[in-house]
Amino acid sequence: MRLANKIALITGAGSGMGRSTAVLFASEGAKVAVADLSDQGIRETVAEIKDKGGQAIGLRADVSKSEDVQRMVAATVEQLGPPTVLYNNAGIEGESAYLAKMPEEAFDQVIAINLRGVFLGMKYTIPHMIKAGGGSIINQASIAGLIGVRGGAGYAAAKAGVIAMTRVAAVENGRYNIRVNCICPGAIETPMAVRIRKGVEPRQQAINRISVLERMGRPEEIARMALFLASDEGSFATGAPFIVDGGWTIL
Numbered sequence: 001m002r003l004a005n006k007i008a009l010i011t012g013a014g015s016g017m018g019r020s021t022a023v024l025f026a027s028e029g030a031k032v033a034v035a036d037l038s039d040q041g042i043r044e045t046v047a048e049i050k051d052k053g054g055q056a057i058g059l060r061a062d063v064s065k066s067e068d069v070q071r072m073v074a075a076t077v078e079q080l081g082p083p084t085v086l087y088n089n090a091g092i093e094g095e096s097a098y099l100a101k102m103p104e105e106a107f108d109q110v111i112a113i114n115l116r117g118v119f120l121g122m123k124y125t126i127p128h129m130i131k132a133g134g135g136s137i138i139n140q141a142s143i144a145g146l147i148g149v150r151g152g153a154g155y156a157a158a159k160a161g162v163i164a165m166t167r168v169a170a171v172e173n174g175r176y177n178i179r180v181n182c183i184c185p186g187a188i189e190t191p192m193a194v195r196i197r198k199g200v201e202p203r204q205q206a207i208n209r210i211s212v213l214e215r216m217g218r219p220e221e222i223a224r225m226a227l228f229l230a231s232d233e234g235s236f237a238t239g240a241p242f243i244v245d246g247g248w249t250i251l
């Protein structure tokens with residue numbers, strides 16, 4: 001059990017990569033706090049974990065709202081103990097439009113959830129991690145934070161911001177035995193990917209262009225990177241963006 005005695009708080013754990021990671025972490029012995037906006041998503045993930053013999057609680061929270069995040073962290077501490085693993089995974093794809101046509105509200109919304117949400121998650125969890133003697137924070141970035149992606153001005157800015165903020169948090173908290181890393185997934189087959197793909201172009205054509213492996217990634221292939229970073233196997237990794245993209249960024 002690679003996460004025995006760990007308490008993991010995972011946002012956006014009601015779907016996609018967050019759910020896969022929650023299930024994997026629980027199977028490795030972590031007690032998992034499943035946080036999401038969607039009650040149904042929370043219920044399904046918690047049920048899957050419990051069916052497999054793991055431990056989990058469900059917490060409804062909007063990561064862009066300070067009160068929600070504070071409540072989410074307090075409930076985790078109260079019901080499971082101080083989180084020693086935090087995966088700030090919740091995010092939205094946001095509206096896709098070229099920058100000059102991007103509505104201001106759409107830009108603000110994706111920044112609020114994908115960037116401010118990560119800030120709030122770290123801000124309110126770090127004091128508990130310090131008291132617990134350390135931990136591992138994993139932030140969900142994207143290769144959109146590294147390369148140009150048409151139609152995603154707000155999304156890309158948020159993800160680049162997550163990569164930058166990860167470095168700041170790592171530098172500030174290394175002395176407390178807290179490691180902070182981020183993952184930059186490529187195209188991963190999740191409900192979000194299905195929404196993005198809708199009506200864009202023939203599926204295989206798109207996939208061939210975005211992966212030298214000529215397929216999309218599976219959520220569990222990101223969950224396994226998160227497991228490495230959350231566990232003691234990743235004990236010397238901090239401040240880094242871990243690219244798991246099937247080769248998109250080398251094309």
Ligand SMILES: NC(=O)c1ccc[n+]([C@@H]2O[C@H](COP(=O)([O-])OP(=O)(O)OC[C@H]3O[C@@H](n4cnc5c(N)ncnc54)[C@H](O)[C@@H]3O)[C@@H](O)[C@H]2O)c1
Nearest residue numbers: 012014015016017037062063090091142187188190191192
């Ligand atoms: N799918 C991809 O190809 C891909 C690639 C790179 C990065 N990402 C990032 O990975 C993360 C997870 O994406 P996914 O593909 O699993 O998506 P998904 O849509 O399947 O899951 C995202 C989850 O986050 C939740 N969520 C959305 N807004 C929230 C909020 N304000 N507060 C709390 N929860 C909220 C949703 O309810 C959902 O359960 C996101 O940050 C996304 O930007 C996805």
